[in-house]
Amino acid sequence: MRFTPHTAAERAAMLDALGFSEVMDLFADLPAEVRLGRDLNLPLGMPELELDRHVRSLADKNRHLGQMPSFLGAGAYDRFIPAAVSEILRRTEFYTSYTPYQPEVSQGTLQAIWEFQSLVAALYEMDVAQASLYDGATAAAEAMMVAVAETGRQGVVVARSVDPQVRSVIRTYAQGRSLQITELALDEDRCDLLELDRLLTDQVAVLIVQQPSFLGAIEPVAEMVESAHRVGALAVVIADPIAHAWLKPPGAYGADLAVGEGQGLGVAPSFGGPYVGLMAARQGLVRRLPGRIVGRTVDVDEKPGFVLTLQTREQHIRRQRATSNICTNQGLIALAATVYMSLVGPEGLRQVALLSHEGAEDLKGRLLAIPGVTALGPAKTFYEFAIRLPKDAREVNRRLLADGFIGGYALAADYPELGAGSWLLAVTEKRTKDEIAAFAKAVADAL
Amino acid sequence: MTIFDASRPGRRGVELPAAKTSTPAGLAEGELRRDLAWPELSEPEVIRHFVGLSRKNHAIDVGFYPLGSCTMKYNPKINEEMARLPGFAALHPLQPEETVQGALQLMWELQRDLAEITGMDRVSLQPAAGAQGEQTGVLMIKAYHRARQDLERTEVLIPDAAHGTNPATASLAGFDVVEVASDKRGGVDLEALKAKLGPKTAAVMLTNPSTLGLFEDNIVEIARLTHEAGGLLYYDGANLNAILGKCRPGDTGFDVVHVNLHKTFSTPHGGGGPGSGPVGVKEHLAPFLPGPTVGQDESGFHLVVGGPQSIGRMRSFYGNFGMHLRAYTYIRALGKDGLTTVAEDAVLNANYLLHLLKDRLTVPYERLAKHEFVVSLPKAIKEQTGVRTLDVAKRLLDFGVHSPTVYFPLIVDEAMMIEPTETESKETLEAFAAIVGTVLDEAVRDPEMVKTAPHTTPVRRLDEARAARQPDLRYRPQ
Secondary structure, eight states: TTOOOHHHHHHHHHHHHHSSSSGGGTHHHHHSGBOOOOOOSOOBOOHHHHHHHHHHHHHHBBBBBBOBBOOOTTTTTOOOOOOOHHHEEEEEEEEOOOSOSSSBBBBHHHHHHHHHHHHHHHHHHOEEOSSOBBBBHHHHHHHHHHHHHHHOOOOOEETTTHHHHHHHHHHHHHTTTEEEEEEEOEEEEOOOOOHHHHHTTTTTEEEEEEESOTTTOOOOOHHHHHHHHTTTTTEEEEEOOTGGGOOOGGGGGTSEEEEETTTTTOOGGGGGGOOEEEEEEGGGGGGOSSSEEEEEEEEEEEEEEEEEOOGGGGGHHHHSSSSOOOOOOHHHHHHHHHHHHHHHHHHHHHHHHHHHHHHHHHHHHHHSSSSOESSSSSSOOEEEEEEESSHHHHHHHHHHHHTTTTEEEGGGTGGGGGGGTTEEEOOOTTTTHHHHHHHHHHHHHHH | OOOOTTTTTTOOOOOOOOOSSSSOOOOOOOBBBBBOOOOOHHHHHHHHHHHHHHTBBOTTTTTOOOOOTTTOOOOOOOHHHHHHHHHTTHHHHHHSSSGGGHHHHHHHHHHHHHHHHHHHHHEEEOOSSSSHHHHHHHHHHHHHHHHHTTTTTTTEEEEESTTTTTHHHHHHOOOEEEEEEEEETTSSOOHHHHHHHHHHTTEEEEESSOOOOOOTTTTHHHHHHHTTOOEEEEEEEEEEGTTTBBBEEETOOOOOOEOOOOOOOOOOOOOOOOOOOOOEEEGGGGGGGGSSSSEEEETTEEEEOOOOOOOOSSSSTOHHHHHHHHHHHHHHHHHHHHHHHHHHHHHHHHHHHHHHHHHTTSSSOSSOOOEEEEOOOOOOHHHHOOOOHHHHHHHHTTTOOOOOESSSSSTTTEEEEEOOTTSSSSHHHHHHHHHHHHHHHHHHOHHHHHHTTOOOSSSBBOHHHHHHSSSSSOOOOO
């Protein structure tokens, strides 16, 4: 076996040193009734040459984004990843290390996390950020738990325009603590602000909104945050990092927590994961944050260095009184985002977002010019937008696939009220003008 | 030097095609941000910065990493190669099913293989990490009791040796945590367990082998008692590496398990993540599994959403697919023969290293170890020299090895928890034992050397009190 070094002679010598004659002696403490007593029902191991061929054959059964221009977003995006990001992720000193329990030999990981925290806090213009969470959905759910702990209230208002998967995860996390979740309805393609005022009571711990929304709409978040604060609730804004190259950041209008999915920041779509959840907060909430936080300090020689800090929030110290059960962070994926943010810098991120926005506006104009295609509502959008087709969006997607395109997200399964023709499209910086034009033509043909 | 200090206005690390406009059309001034305080660097500067950081890390590929309970085994390189194939890495999770049949097949086979390895009936790959696997399992247990209108079960019983995530998870799921003492042999104290089991018991959470590295040989009795009281038995898969192909949790009475793909199945720890914590259940818990899972019929593989009793989603999409892919590659590389060898060599290595160290360190439980073992710094050394386990751990770093997990489990004083894993050679184990011997000699001869260690690492002991008292959690321009 190529990953274990022992030869038969070495095994024998080691067993002999232990006073054993055979390997099974090492398992003498397993009662007979619990021993498996047969081989596992799995194939035999494969040499690397065969294994490589086998796993590639599975990859070859898929059709990937490099083979078909995609206009699908809905929470995961086909964005450009600079080669330098991938190169750093292959550093085995990063990917074969573990969570920094011994800071003296983990300064690389610790400093990278501290830089990640700094970049995320700057992006959202919040006071502090933590070391990352599993993904955007769990970051939103954890933010809800922070607000519940901070306010001592049980009510949660979640905008219906929040990603349906995120709402689902929020509901799962809420089961444990019996929280009451209410959905804030849509008014055409944006949050219903009159309804919001009815839902916000002094029982509400938190309002959760998404900017831009799942439907792509730029929401009146500043007003909504203010409404939440009026009843003493906290406001959590799920903020897309790419669109926020341009959009006013949550810290600028008083959000208590800003969270987001970091996949767009240099992380491959990889069929849904691993991704990375971003979380930033105002200073007053730092001791309620879930997960790891890295702080800068000095060593005994006054040399600057980094350590895990404020650990009395965490499960390994506080056990059942911890702020969360999360054990580490999303290490390597947070590193990918850190390298990406460092490479693109402020200008690069603005340009990624602007190119995506221009492409989306171009596509939106072309699609809305097709007879029977209408906008969902009056909202401004950034790089993702929803429209209504005169046909079932799933059927249109099937036609487009036959033409070699991955179409948009058919919204009706999550939003039956929007109708079978409702369709969500995303354009990233990777889509060329020709692809956009060809796609618009294919849509027109499919209708 | 941080990446912010290296910034020079105007430098660019990425060039993109030119945009036609200079600001997003149609957005009002009030909707736009003023600036974005990120650093500006060229590509070579970014590369040097992060390569420089990487060199300040200890890692498995650099040297021995016997961090107990973490299973720091070698991460095969073929896994990384496969995970980067565009046929996997460039798949959108919401693509039409017919375009992702290979990915779904892989997940379906992995679900089946993990069910076989753990002895469970059904598996969901969705949980993003071990702690989230626990959360999934405990929420399913809660839903199970609720579905049976068995509404008074408010307690989860957890051994005092358990990992901190167990009580944190139970609490997050809304249960009261009841601690169960360990007996003199390091196992669950059956009398204490009996006294605490009752009509309020929702579940008992166990790790087997335990965090002491000992096989819970009363497991069948524990399962019987738990089930008699109406509770369910939860298996924390942190230590599954020790029993692969030898014993299956499902056959010893567990109702739900989680598996850490980043421990047992070689997916890289990544400096703290991403992990992956699939859960397996017996048939009676299957209706509560989070969806989607992958099913198969004559037309191919399909994503199957959770049924009406499902606890719902644990995270977005289907879990950490990139980790599923690496674990799958590992399981296929090893097969049934190789996986059994993993358990055998992991246990052989732990016992051999314990044998090499047992005359120098205090062994609290003189039993056969499984994949890891717990030892303490001898009291005499501590009393005579003032040297503590922490100091020994720090001094080990000077010799190019990582220290064991220290001060855990909490029930052993001055604990060092050592897990060598199966991928280490006999010479590495012997060299480590020799280093420990050297450090212990030094503790007596020159205690200051040990108490002020480490001396040769990129930084020396850090002021953690100052970090907590004056939190400096992000870059701020001077």
